[in-house]
Amino acid sequence: MEGDMAAEHQTETEMRADRGPIPEAGLLGKFVDRLGLIFAAGIVLAMLILIQEVVLRYVFNAPTIWAHETTVFLCAVAFVFGGLYCTARDSHIRVVLIYDSVGPAVRRRLNVVISIVCAIASAFFAWATWLLVERSIFRPDGTVHFETSGSAWDPAYPAYLKLFLLAVLSVMAVQFIVLAVNYGRAARGPSGDTN
Amino acid sequence: AEFNFKFQSSDPAGNPNFELQQGWTKSLSEKTDGRVEIELLPVGSIVEHRETQDAIAAGILDGHITDTSYFAGKDAAFGLIANPVGAWSDPQQMFDFMSEGGGNELMNDLLEPYGLHFIGATTPGLEAFVSKVPLDGVDDLKGLKMRAPEGLVQQVFAAAGAAPVNLPGSEVFTSLDKGVIDAADYTVFSTNQAQGLNDIAPHPIYPGFHSMPLVEISMNKAKWDELPEDIQNAFTESVKEFAQSQVSALAARDKEAVEAAKAGGEITVHDWSDEERAKFRSIATGEWEKVAEKSPNAQKVYDVLTTYLKENGLVQ
Amino acid sequence: MMEVLDFLFNMKSMGIEAGTLLMFGMLLALLLVGIPLAYVTLLVALIFAVGWFGPMAVPLITSRVYSFVSSFVFVSVPMFVLMAAILDRSGIARDLFDAMRLVGGRLRGGIAVQTIFVAVILAAMSGIIGGEVVLLGLIALPQMLRLGYDRSLAIGVVCAGGALGTMVPPSIVLIIYGLTANVSIGDLFTSAFFPGLMLASFYVAYVLIRAYLNPEMAPVPEPDGIPLSQKLGKLKGLILPILVVIMVLGSIYGGVASVTEASAVGVAGVILSTVVRGEFSVKLLKDAALQTLSTCGMIVWIGIGASALVGVFNLMGGINFVSDLITGISTNPTIVLLFMMLILFVLGMFLDWVGIALLTMPIFVPIVVKLGYDPVWFGVLFCMNMQVSFLSPPFGPAAFYLKSVAPPGISLADIFKALLPFICLQVLAVALLIAFPGITGR
Numbered sequence: 001m002e003g004d005m006a007a008e009h010q011t012e013t014e015m016r017a018d019r020g021p022i023p024e025a026g027l028l029g030k031f032v033d034r035l036g037l038i039f040a041a042g043i044v045l046a047m048l049i050l051i052q053e054v055v056l057r058y059v060f061n062a063p064t065i066w067a068h069e070t071t072v073f074l075c076a077v078a079f080v081f082g083g084l085y086c087t088a089r090d091s092h093i094r095v096v097l098i099y100d101s102v103g104p105a106v107r108r109r110l111n112v113v114i115s116i117v118c119a120i121a122s123a124f125f126a127w128a129t130w131l132l133v134e135r136s137i138f139r140p141d142g143t144v145h146f147e148t149s150g151s152a153w154d155p156a157y158p159a160y161l162k163l164f165l166l167a168v169l170s171v172m173a174v175q176f177i178v179l180a181v182n183y184g185r186a187a188r189g190p191s192g193d194t195n
Numbered sequence: 196a197e198f199n200f201k202f203q204s205s206d207p208a209g210n211p212n213f214e215l216q217q218g219w220t221k222s223l224s225e226k227t228d229g230r231v232e233i234e235l236l237p238v239g240s241i242v243e244h245r246e247t248q249d250a251i252a253a254g255i256l257d258g259h260i261t262d263t264s265y266f267a268g269k270d271a272a273f274g275l276i277a278n279p280v281g282a283w284s285d286p287q288q289m290f291d292f293m294s295e296g297g298g299n300e301l302m303n304d305l306l307e308p309y310g311l312h313f314i315g316a317t318t319p320g321l322e323a324f325v326s327k328v329p330l331d332g333v334d335d336l337k338g339l340k341m342r343a344p345e346g347l348v349q350q351v352f353a354a355a356g357a358a359p360v361n362l363p364g365s366e367v368f369t370s371l372d373k374g375v376i377d378a379a380d381y382t383v384f385s386t387n388q389a390q391g392l393n394d395i396a397p398h399p400i401y402p403g404f405h406s407m408p409l410v411e412i413s414m415n416k417a418k419w420d421e422l423p424e425d426i427q428n429a430f431t432e433s434v435k436e437f438a439q440s441q442v443s444a445l446a447a448r449d450k451e452a453v454e455a456a457k458a459g460g461e462i463t464v465h466d467w468s469d470e471e472r473a474k475f476r477s478i479a480t481g482e483w484e485k486v487a488e489k490s491p492n493a494q495k496v497y498d499v500l501t502t503y504l505k506e507n508g509l510v511q
Numbered sequence: 512m513m514e515v516l517d518f519l520f521n522m523k524s525m526g527i528e529a530g531t532l533l534m535f536g537m538l539l540a541l542l543l544v545g546i547p548l549a550y551v552t553l554l555v556a557l558i559f560a561v562g563w564f565g566p567m568a569v570p571l572i573t574s575r576v577y578s579f580v581s582s583f584v585f586v587s588v589p590m591f592v593l594m595a596a597i598l599d600r601s602g603i604a605r606d607l608f609d610a611m612r613l614v615g616g617r618l619r620g621g622i623a624v625q626t627i628f629v630a631v632i633l634a635a636m637s638g639i640i641g642g643e644v645v646l647l648g649l650i651a652l653p654q655m656l657r658l659g660y661d662r663s664l665a666i667g668v669v670c671a672g673g674a675l676g677t678m679v680p681p682s683i684v685l686i687i688y689g690l691t692a693n694v695s696i697g698d699l700f701t702s703a704f705f706p707g708l709m710l711a712s713f714y715v716a717y718v719l720i721r722a723y724l725n726p727e728m729a730p731v732p733e734p735d736g737i738p739l740s741q742k743l744g745k746l747k748g749l750i751l752p753i754l755v756v757i758m759v760l761g762s763i764y765g766g767v768a769s770v771t772e773a774s775a776v777g778v779a780g781v782i783l784s785t786v787v788r789g790e791f792s793v794k795l796l797k798d799a800a801l802q803t804l805s806t807c808g809m810i811v812w813i814g815i816g817a818s819a820l821v822g823v824f825n826l827m828g829g830i831n832f833v834s835d836l837i838t839g840i841s842t843n844p845t846i847v848l849l850f851m852m853l854i855l856f857v858l859g860m861f862l863d864w865v866g867i868a869l870l871t872m873p874i875f876v877p878i879v880v881k882l883g884y885d886p887v888w889f890g891v892l893f894c895m896n897m898q899v900s901f902l903s904p905p906f907g908p909a910a911f912y913l914k915s916v917a918p919p920g921i922s923l924a925d926i927f928k929a930l931l932p933f934i935c936l937q938v939l940a941v942a943l944l945i946a947f948p949g950i951t952g953r
């Protein structure tokens with residue numbers, strides 16, 4: 001009895017881990033899902049850097065000037081990418097009180113509308129991020145200067161992160177369009193072919 | 196009112212600096228017979244403190260009261276003019292440089308291309324140093340694990356032989372308390388005392404020797420240019436008066452806090468000799484050159500600053 | 512259509528009162544329609560930024576997104592989630608709970624009580640809550656369900672217990688409060704310690720009462736005739752987890768690592784444990800890291816939207832609005848205080864604590880001081896209020912964090928229902944702090 005339940009839990013865990021992108025996310029969704037590994041590795045790397053910093057500082061009294069900024073950067077790109085990753089997998093949390101109570105046909109139409117609205121919003125945010133990026137990679141006189149952190153090490157992480165945010169928000173807008181199209185197809189086509 | 200502006204401060208709401216800055220907005224309103232009303236917002240309420248410059252240029256905010264060194268990443272010149280570690284041993288020296296040594300013009304040369312107009316400078320004064328261990332001179336800094344966030348300050352301490360640790364403000368208290376770090380560059384004595392830093396690190400150095408930030412009051416240039424001249428003058432005048440009153444108010448608070456700390460008996464206030472201060476200053480000036488190399492503007496700041504300091508006998 | 516557009520670009524004309532109501536109404540409506548949470552707050556922020564100020568205000572939102580993801584305090588979130596994901600994939604959690612069952616013996620609700628105990632230890636190891644709720648959700652929840660505990664009770668213990676992370680020092684809420692109010696963070700930590708334990712003990716008392724009134728909710732192991740030697744063998748399951756806890760707490764309180772760094776020490780400890788047990792593999796680490804990416808994406812994007820929304824609301828004049836609400840309500844300090852609690856409670860239904868702190872602290876702290884209250888005591892009170900905000904619907908971060916890792920059969924509605932009694936206990940704690948400020952030792 002107990003063993004069965006444990007096995008059930010085990011498969012649930014597996015399911016969550018291996019769920020992958022939803023079919024409606026299309027090729028782009030698959031690509032985003034694959035890319036996830038890089039950013040997941042970044043989180044592990046961040047952990048190793050923090051440990052290294054603790055050892056260098058505590059044991060050798062030789063803290064680095066780069067560990068904390070690098071850790072924050074690795075986590076930041078993982079956070080930003082994580083939002084896109086969850087979009088491709090449709091694993092963002094929803095409050096489904098109404099969503100679940102409507103029939104599958106209405107739900108598909110709802111999915112189309114939600115995806116279109118989110119695509120518009122993402123595109124808007126991508127444009128707004130471009131305004132940040134502009135000020136972050138050019139000096140007022142038009143020469144290229146990547147904004148740095150201003151610390152003693154002074155890496156250009158702020159500029160990189162803003163550029164990365166621009167890229168992710170742009171891809172997110174495209175991803176939502178792909179979702180809207182595929183949900184739309186399913187809504188018109190024979191029902192029950194997904195999920 | 197005829198002119199309504201939103202300014203964001205780089206200080207939190209309960210901080211004494213913020214309360215004094217609110218006093219400035221009030222005095223400006225009185226000076227202009229209520230024609231100018233400024234809503235002063237605490238740090239982070241609209242955008243984070245490093246992002247106010249962009250927000251002002253974009254017209255989201257109208258102005259800010261902030262430590263100029265937060266924009267060192269945009270141009271190293273901001274870092275150098277904001278905190279030329281070791282240059283000033285008194286706020287008045289900096290104010291003189293701003294008004295007579297070309298500082299104000301320099302600030303506007305730097306800021307205007309970014310879409311901001313520099314109205315005037317103020318400062319919380321010399322920051323006190325927070326330490327768990329007794330420090331009485333440059334030699335005591337050797338191997339000292341200390342928190343220093345901003346560029347030049349960190350660089351100078353590294354050059355002086357300390358081991359700077361890059362920690363955000365929110366981690367300073369616990370890290371200092373538990374001994375992850377032994378010392379920290381934080382803020383002025385009275386605030387350190389109020390936030391309990393001197394209780395966990397009972398060897399503060401006061402008066403400070405390492406940092407006196409330039410706090411700029413500036414606003415959107417287009418909006419500034421539209422203001423009638425009498426309003427512009429009221430702005431400039433009120434900022435000048437504010438700078439003086441802030442410095443004296445905070446100095447009084449510092450003194451009071453130092454007395455309280457000494458009377459408590461648990462805290463030993465250290466004061467460095469002139470010799471040690473000079474030693475630190477010469478290490479610091481050596482680092483200025485490295486910053487100057489980072490951009491043409493930084494070089495310009497370096498040239499103007501060193502010329503002024505030499506002419507006025509503040510450095511050899 | 513034109514009318515809609517006209518309205519959208521003239522929202523400012525409705526004024527801040529109507530604007531605030533519309534904002535909350537829109538949040539609720541978009542939530543219920545089924546838009547992913549992370550996008551609901553971002554969308555409302557976008558609509559109000561464009562409608563109130565025009566498109567040029569939109570960079571305010573992306574600027575906040577940028578600042579939010581690049582703040583150092585959130586580094587410990589992925590660390591805690593990674594720890595949880597690795598534990599989940601190894602047998603460590605299972606053996607731990609088997610051992611705990613032995614230690615708990617025949618005490619009804621023993622495992623739930625021990626889970627709260629574990630939650631308090633975790634709370635002493637971290638200053639935020641996202642990672643902890645996820646950790647307990649991945650580890651303790653399935654184990655309690657496996658052992659036949661009532662689902663609601665188990666959910667409540669995990670969410671409320673995980674939320675203790677900001678009540679038991681170290682606490683980012685208290686640190687932010689201390690910086691805002693200019694009071695000693697050390698005093699805040701000291702004063703919050705007992706109230707934090709008090710809240711935890713309420714949870715324990717609640718579990719024990721429910722379990723004894725209704726034994727089905729918390730089955731105790733039947734005497735099974737397993738020989739003592741074998742039982743003692745099971746206790747081995749305690750050794751590795753305790754060593755990890757010692758590593759983390761030791762590194763914080765021994766001054767080896769900062770609180771954030773200590774969370775990485777915890778990950779290293781857990782990885783070492785899987786190596787010792789012979790369970791470590793590259794696949795395990797890879798799967799765990801991927802799950803961390805996904806879970807953090809969810810957790811952080813929920814916070815991103817909330818932070819952006821507060822920025823927009825503040826620009827709309829939110830701070831002045833709330834402050835006008837309070838001034839003139841009464842000259843009686845108690846009524847002013849209770850009204851503040853009401854505002855915090857309502858805001859807690861819709862916003863993340865960072866947003867609430869940004870919005871209310873600048874207003875509340877000066878008033879509280881003027882009324883003659885102790886700002887340190889008020890800080891602890893604020894912190895206790897935030898405990899309620901973590902659990903209260905419709906925007907209850909702890910519930911969302913749990914949902915992100917809970918078995919698919921558990922819906923958000925199930926979680927919120929399970930949290931109700933725990934919210935009552937938190938409100939009781941708030942009331943006690945007001946009635947007996949001495950609890951904070953001040």
Ligand code: NA
Pocket residue numbers: 633634635636637638639675676677678679680681682
């Ligand atoms: Na904690």
Ligand code: NA
Pocket residue numbers: 859860861862899900901902903904905906907908
């Ligand atoms: Na809530």
